[in-house]
Amino acid sequence: MAESLKEKPYTARGTDAPWYSGWDISDVERERFRQTSLASGAAKARAMRGECDVPKLPIPTPRLDPYTLMPKLRSNGLSALSLFSGGGGLDIGFDRAGYKHTASYDILPMVEGLLKTARPRWKVFAGDAGDVTQIDWKPYRGKVDVVHGGPPCQPFSHGGSRRGAADVRDMIPELVRAVREARPRAFVCENVSGLATKKFEDYVQQTIFEPLKSRYRIQMITLEAADFGVPQRRKRVLFVGFADKEAADRFQAPRPTHTTGQTTDGLLRTMGAREALGLPDIGFDGLAPTIRSGWTGPRNTTSVVNSATSANTWAQLRIWPNGVAANRVAASAFVAKNGDFRLSIEDCMVLQGFPADWPFEAPVYKALGLIGNSVSPPMGYAVARAVAVALGKSKPISTPSAKRERAS
Ligand SMILES: C[S@@+](CC[C@H](N)C(=O)[O-])C[C@H]1O[C@@H](n2cnc3c(N)ncnc32)[C@H](O)[C@@H]1O
Incomplete structure (x- = not known):
């Protein structure tokens, strides 16, 4: 393995990356994909010159404002330290739930521009300065109430090779080290639901519960983003x-x-x-399938499809999930061949629960990398509130089942 990969396994890409496995396809199939890609590139170039193959669609106005799913709460007096901050999904959730932001850490340099533009007062460590493997967390001891983070999910996700601890991208031990060193009052560690399967039972026990059990009582919960108003099927542990x-x-x-x-x-x-996207009624609607990251698999991609089942759901929704456009104007100019609505970054943000003012200003695959890897902010908000309630700093959220329980 090249020296640089040992140092930066997460950012390594292409055929040199240690987790790379090429597509197992014949030369004929490979050539067919190449021709499709060339044809699509040419059609896009024509569309951008205004020579549309398919008539333009009107630009819709979304009906969902994700901020309404996470009303800003007054300060709860708790502070939160964010590791693996990425697109800032968890950070937004904790911020809206009334926590004071201590700092954010991520190895991707672009995270600094994103989070500092979004929240200029936040302290953001990105690139080399944000590499959590190099940080001594002890100086945060006594200064931070909650540590939260969503370490990379590729070692556990069905989209990856599920090699767990054998995958160089496994960073859960680093989050555990941060908790042991900073000793917050509470911590939250998020990941794909694949981590809650039998395959990783021993891993979870040895990597999370064992090293922390002398100081922390830990619960494993699974949440579904749609239960918090997000128009997407997205289960997380x-x-x-x-x-x-x-x-x-x-x-x-x-x-x-x-x-x-x-x-x-x-x-x-x-x-x-x-x-949610403000599209016309076609007599059918439903949740979007799980949006995958632009960094899933061996190559960067501008498709958000993560399985054959999800491709079928997108087709039923008459939404075209490949070749996601940079914005709604570009998407409307380049209608999919079958006339389906082409997604843009702005639409993926709505479907993932990101507010419209969150400044994902990056090439499409990079923005999709951050969006598809993120915790849906309203889900982050829900857990941030629940933690504050447990710490005695916030009132319980009033849901019908909570009201029934209180009355009985
Ligand atoms: C699943 S994403 C986190 C998403 C984020 N929690 C959110 O809600 O938007 C994992 C993140 O871990 C970061 N990462 C991977 N290795 C890292 C390291 N050594 N130090 C800091 N961040 C790292 C990646 O750049 C990526 O942004």
Whole structure:
């Protein structure tokens, strides 16, 4: 392995990356993909010159404003330190839930521009300065209430090779080290739901529970983004630990505030993807499939499709999830061949629960890399609130099931 890969496994890409495995396809298939890609590039160039193959679609105005899913709360007096901050999904959630931002760390240099533009007062360490493997967290001891982070998910996700601890990108031990050194009152560690499967039971026990159990009571919970109003199917596992026994006993996994069901039972309704994006009624709507990162797989991509099933759902929604455009204007000028609505970065932000003013100003695959890797901010908000409630710093969220429980 090249020296640089040992140092920066996460940012290494292409055929030199240690996790690279080429597509197992024949030369004929490879050539067919190449021709498709060339034809698509040529069609895009024609569209950008105004020579449309397919008539332009009107530019929709989204009906969902993700800020409404996470109303800004007053300061709760708690501070939060963010590791693996990426696009800032968890950071937004903690910020909106009333936490004071201590600092954000990420190895990608572009994270500094993004988070500092979004929140100029935040302290952001990015690139070499943000490499968590090089940080001594002890100076944060006694100065930070909550440590949170979503370490890279590729070692555990079905889109990756699921090599767990054998994958050089496994950074969960680094989050555990940060918690041991900084000794916050609570911590949150987020990852793909694949980490909660039988395959990783021993890993979870040995890597998260064992090293932390002398100081923290830890619960593993799974959350679905659509339960918090996000128009996307996106299940995630979270490990939430408390140093204080009473806080651990008080902690309850966030209850759904929204539902996609026919009967709402007092919950708010999660919009379908088409409704959220402001697209015309076609007699069918539903949740968007899980949006994948532009950095999934051996090559960068501008497609958000993560499986054959998800491709079918996008097709039913009449939404074209490949060749995502930089913005809505560019997307409307380059309609998909079949006339389906082409996604843009702005639309992917809505579907992931990012507010419209979050400044993802980067080439499309990089912006999609951050968006598809992120914690959906309303889900981050829900867990941030639940942690504050357990720490006695916030009132419980009033949901119908919580009200029923209090009354009984
Ligand atoms: C799953 S993403 C985190 C997403 C983020 N929690 C959010 O909500 O948007 C994982 C992040 O870990 C970062 N990362 C990987 N290795 C790292 C390291 N050694 N130090 C700091 N960050 C690292 C990646 O750059 C990536 O942004």
